[in-house]
Amino acid sequence: SQQGEEDPQALSIQEGENATMNCSYKTSINNLQWYRQNSGRGLVHLILIRSNEREKHSGRLRVTLDTSKKSSSLLITASRAADTASYFCATGANSKLTFGKGITLSVRP
Amino acid sequence: EPEVTQTPSHQVTQMGQEVILRCVPISNHLYFYWYRQILGQKVEFLVSFYNNEISEKSEIFDDQFSVERPDGSNFTLKIRSTKLEDSAMYFCACRQGGASYEQYFGPGTRLTVT
Numbered sequence: 001s002q003q004g005e006e007d008p009q010a011l012s013i014q015e016g017e018n019a020t021m022n023c024s025y026k027t028s029i030n031n032l033q034w035y036r037q038n039s040g041r042g043l044v045h046l047i048l049i050r051s052n053e054r055e056k057h058s059g060r061l062r063v064t065l066d067t068s069k070k071s072s073s074l075l076i077t078a079s080r081a082a083d084t085a086s087y088f089c090a091t092g093a094n095s096k097l098t099f100g101k102g103i104t105l106s107v108r109p
Numbered sequence: 110e111p112e113v114t115q116t117p118s119h120q121v122t123q124m125g126q127e128v129i130l131r132c133v134p135i136s137n138h139l140y141f142y143w144y145r146q147i148l149g150q151k152v153e154f155l156v157s158f159y160n161n162e163i164s165e166k167s168e169i170f171d172d173q174f175s176v177e178r179p180d181g182s183n184f185t186l187k188i189r190s191t192k193l194e195d196s197a198m199y200f201c202a203c204r205q206g207g208a209s210y211e212q213y214f215g216p217g218t219r220l221t222v223t
Contacts, residue, residue, distance in 0.1 A: 031210050042113075042200055042214040043152065088152065095165035096142065096154040097212060 005100045006089055012106040019076040021103045023089030024069075032065055033097065034074045037086045046074075046087075081109045111135040113215035115201050121221045122191055130186045130218045132201030138213070139206035141184045143176065145169070145197040146217075152200065158184065191222045 006023045013019050025032070031050045035043040049056045049065045049072065056063050062075040076083055084107045090097040114133045122128050134141055143155040156166045158176055175187045184203075188195055198219050202212040 033211065035214075040198075042216040043202075045211045045213065048211055092210075095157045096167075097144075097152075098154065099152040101151045 006087070006103045008103060009101070010104045010106070012108065013079055014108050015079060015081055017079055019079050019083070019105055019107070021074045021076075021087055021105070023072045023074070023100060025072075025089075025091050026070065027091075029067075029091045031092075032063075032072050033090045033092075034061075034063060034072075035088045035090060035099075037088065037102070039085075043088065076105075079105075079107045081107050083107050113201055113203060113213055115199075115215035115218050117218060118216065119219045119221070121223065124193055124222055125190050128188050128191055128220065130188075130199050130201075130220070132184045132186075132215055133182055134184055134201065134203035135205075135213055136182070137205065138203035140164075140204040141176075141178065142202040142204070142212065143186045144200045144202060144214075146200065147197045155186070155199075188220075191220075193222050196220055196222045 006021060011019055029051055031048055033048045034046045036046055037043045047058045047061050047063050049063050051067055060077045065072045072089060086102040086104050088099045088102045090099045092098055116131045120128055141158040144152050145155055146152045154167050156170045156176055157164045173189045177185050198217040200217045201215040204212045
């Protein structure tokens with residue numbers, strides 16, 4: 001099944017530093033998405049990258065996709081304490097998203 | 110900005126009871142989903158719904174589960190006879206359709222089965 005698996009599982013950085021999170025998946029995809037979840041809340045869509053794209057930017061977010069390695073990375077630049085959350089990659093198409101276990105990011109003020 | 114709403118935010122029920130979780134998706138979206146997240150675990154797909162019928166369901170979505178879009182705005186998930194292992198956060202999501210693959214999630218309903 002299409003399945004995103006992220007690493008590291010947990011990341012702790014100082015405010016202002018960059019955070020890089022990685023995701024690997026197993027099967028062919030047509031897009032890969034990153035979501036954020038604050039503790040006890042719903043998921044918020046961050047960014048989508050299509051299989052024919054290699055890099056995409058949205059504000060302080062930069063996502064890359066390497067379909068030959070079946071991997072993606074999410075970079076958050078100039079992190080803020082408010083970026084503290086869990087981050088998930090998800091693969092899927094029309095019917096469903098398949099999520100990884102997520103990365104817990106802690107940004108220390 | 111349009112958002113997905115879910116009610117109730119927290120539901121406590123006894124084992125064997127029926128529960129109905131409600132969602133109001135974004136109004137012009139065509140695809141609807143339920144996911145669940147057991148505490149500390151990953152978000153799992155339950156079911157997708159399009160054009161008034163189920164388009165895909167997971168192994169979790171057995172005969173105890175059903176979904177309905179009764180009035181063109183609400184989207185409900187019913188669990189007929191709850192089990193302890195149904196305790197989880199349940200998220201409703203929707204997607205506009207066409208070439209738009211982003212899904213928009215509600216805040217979730219925390220279901221506690223005692």
